[in-house]
Amino acid sequence: MIKMRGVTKIYEQHDKPALDNVDVDIEKGEFVFVVGPSGSGKTTFIRLLIKEILPTKGEIFVAGQDVVHLRSRKVPLLRRNIGCVFQDFKLLPNKTAYENVAFALDVIGRPERVIRSQTPEVLKLVGLEKKMNSYPDELSGGEQQRVSLARAFVNRPPLLLADEPTGNLDPAISRELISLLDRINRTGTTVVVATHDREIVNFMRKRVVALEEGKVVRDQLRGVYGHED
Amino acid sequence: MRIRPLYFIGEALASFRKNWVMSIAAVSTVALTLFIIGMFTIVAFILSSVIKIQESKVEIVAFLKDSAKPEDIQSTQNELVSWPEVANVRYISKEQALERLKEELKGQPEMLDAMSGNPLPASLEISLKNPRAVKTVAKRLDGRAAIEEIKYGEGVVEKLFVVTKVIRWAGVIFAFLLCFASLVLIVNTIRLAIFARRKEVAIMKLVGASNWFVRWPFILEGILQGLIGSLLAIGVLYLIKVFSLESVMQFFRWLRVPLNYPQLTQQFYLLLGYLILAGAVIGALGSAVALRRYLRV
Ligand SMILES: Nc1ncnc2c1ncn2[C@@H]1O[C@H](COP(=O)(O)OP(=O)(O)OP(=O)(O)O)[C@@H](O)[C@H]1O
Ligand SMILES: [Mg+2]
16 A cells, blocks of 8 residues: 655755655555654655655655656545545634535535535544534644544545544543544554554554654564653 | 536635635725726726817818819819828818808907908818828828918927827826736735635645645635625726716816717726726636645645
């Protein structure tokens, strides 16, 4: 599902690479944690996969498509097949929680009828059925995060990327959300979670790819978070 | 992908409402600039109409010798009519000339009394299709047997044409600058509005929206802003017309300039139509252009 070959990303105002010669393979249907301390390149890893940014060097393939050389008119199609929970949520400020989630379906041209049945259903799954008509600035960080998650998987994408999906949640809700991701994974969706939430990583016992200063330092099946941050 | 015009219209309306500060800025910019352009154009219409009337007053008068033979006069007249520059030729006999003078001097009969007999010559009054050809035609006419003297306001006519030419060019240049400045102003306002929403655009793209999916609501919103702005502008222009038409007519009556009011009115309504169209087009294009750079996500 995901193949990275020698991927290096150096941001313009930054001389130290955010990702440094990374090789990663993630198969269809896998559940993978990408862990590492703050600034180790987790978000950079995710942003490269949806072509939000381009690598300085290296090759990236997602679902068999050459992401780096993908024609710009094809990029929306790529992104519709990737659900993404952003670390900073990226909710549309002028839309309610409901409208934000529905937007992912609007974009792919789903009929209104489908949108009206699927959107509340997904919001209910993330526990926000009571906040559907709130605007992002009326929601707590954790609630916004869950809207972002709902939007990411409402259209049942084959690949789900989640950047710190539990960053703003208390441990109980974190576990609930991770087990939701697990259930989504069991329906065949490939799930990649970038996190430094030690507890959920150790709890889930999934494959762990550990980054440090942009390098892959460990890639372990049924892994734990590792030593200390 | 299915196209859902209703969805886009709904998005445009919602965002017009939610970003109302920017909407008002865009609408008032469009309204103000189109109003100024409209006002200028109306003045230009009237001015050009006045110019045309003044120019068309330019005539050639060929005074005829008292001794001229009728057949010479007739042949000169026939020849003139056949020239492409000539619109109309009128023969004024000595008697008609005297009648006219009497009419003009009605208040001062003593001037007429001082005249013995009829000293006035007969003449041909030649009006032209293109008044600028006056000199050429006058020269060509010179030296005919029947003709004593040719007058066409030499010197004055040339000055008149210089003045009208300057006015026309100044108008064109000013109109061009005005349109350019308005366009820049409107596009900048729209650009500011879209700049404020660049993050929103980026988010839409990251969630998988195609460029056109993002663009349509913005374009429709631009059209809406342009339409409202231009409707405000033409509303004010219309009110101005309603309230000032009478005094404008009076003014030109006083100046003895017979303006062609039906034609001017027609031009006025045509102008209003064009202003609406311009508002919508500028709104749409402005949005599309301003959006372009933020779509590269
Ligand atoms: N837009 C940017 N411009 C310049 N440097 C950047 C940019 N984004 C990230 N970086 C740098 O790249 C490195 C990796 O950043 P990244 O966001 O991928 O880390 P992260 O692992 O997601 O961290 P966190 O856990 O805090 O979210 C950091 O050193 C960061 O300062
Ligand atoms: Mg990050």
